[in-house]
Amino acid sequence: MKDILLAVWRYRHFVTSSVVNEMRARFARSKLGATWVILQPLTQAVIYAVVFSQVLGARMPGVSDRYAYGVYLLAGILGWSLFSEILSRSINVFVDNAQLLRKIVFPRMCLPVIVAGTALVNAGLLFIAIFAVLLVLGHLPGPQVLWLPFLAILVVALGLGLGIFLGVLNVFVRDVAQTMVVVLQIWFWMTPVVYFSAVLPAGFRKVLEFNPMFPVIVGFQNVVVFNKPPPFADLAWVAALAVALLGVSLFVFRRASNQMVDVL
Template identity: 50%
Template sequence: MFGLLSSLWRYRGFVASSIRNEYMTRFARSKAGGLWMIIHPLTQVAIYALILSNVLAAKLPGIEHTYAYAIYLMAGFLAWNLFHEILSRCLSLFIDNGNLMKKMVFPRITLPAIVVGTSLINNALLLLAVLGVFLLLGTPLPGQSALWLLPLTGLVVMFALGAGLFLGVLNVFIRDVGQVVPIALQLLFWLTPIVYPMSIVPDWIKDSLTLNPLFTIVTAYHDVLVYDRQPNVHDLAIILASSAGLLLLSLIVFRRASPEMVDNL
């Protein structure tokens, strides 16, 4: 395991240059440039807000604000977008870079590191945009509770990378995985309280929803950005331990499968 980390450190320049080149390639002929990374998720928020705000806004407990539902949506989407981007890109990461892996000798662990780096930059820009929207809507920015965003971001990355790396390796050998996971992600989105508050969920299904790790993470984002309070540390500690175990397992599987992946690409 230390070998993976040391090789990642040795190739840190390669990771940084790859992240920079990815942005330059993606927005080379785009006049809006990096703004599209912000426009897309905020457009999603606007669509959900316009369609559902009249139905759900009055049922957000503890929030007295005209744009309460939009604020609630943005907080949830901030967590979901980071998770979804890392997992989705890791899913096809090794297949997409199959030719590169065959032609060049470099630590394979740099590929998911590049994904995490670009995803974190995207998420940071989205966070700035969300805070800007908060100010435009006249919503007070979170106080000291905002410091929780840093560990929460790290938790999302750990969970998404653990799941994405494992599924990405599995997808090399079983291509059906790449077809099933997007469907599972759609289901997971609606099983997570992003576009609806838990106050409207029937009691008989609430306990089942709490088994979803993203439930705890998204609820923590809501606590910090919407209610300006400390999230449930006990629940987050459980998710942290589970995510760390998943990431460790994924790294072990990745290390053992790396020599065989090239032959299957």
């Protein structure tokens, strides 16, 4: 596994240039450019905010500010969009780049790393947009927002750990990608992005806390909305899980790497 990581490091300039080229290609003929990256999650957040705040009367517990729920929602969307992009794209990355894998010799692990790099750039652009919205709403994040890079690294590790494993499996069983589309939809509603974790019944909350994205999204909401540190005690097992998943994924990738190109 060490040789895989060293190979990716030796090709770090290839990874960086690929991320830059992908972003350029995405916006080359687009008049709105990077706006499209942030438009979809922001639109989703606005829709949820209107439906839940105005139609369903959702309010932040103990907070009377009418914009509080919108801020809470934006924080959750920021964390979830990074995770879902890495996971969904990693699952298809080897299949989508089959021609490249057949024709060019390079470390195949670079592909999911490029996916993660592009997702981080998108998340950075989204954060800038969200920060601008928060300024307009008069909600300037406090110093605890400096924990966001730590949370982003944890999301990347978790997304790649699961995504690489499922990406290898998807090469041999193509139903994996289709199944995960449905799983991600269910997973989203099992994560406190659009609802408040504090108002969940104790028993139901205990069940949902087995979801590794539960404390991660709570962490995003803590630092952006409440100016509180992330729940480090709850995040410890998520970090351990992410490291374990990365280890298993690299092991499976190494064992299946030679057969992958033949199947593709």
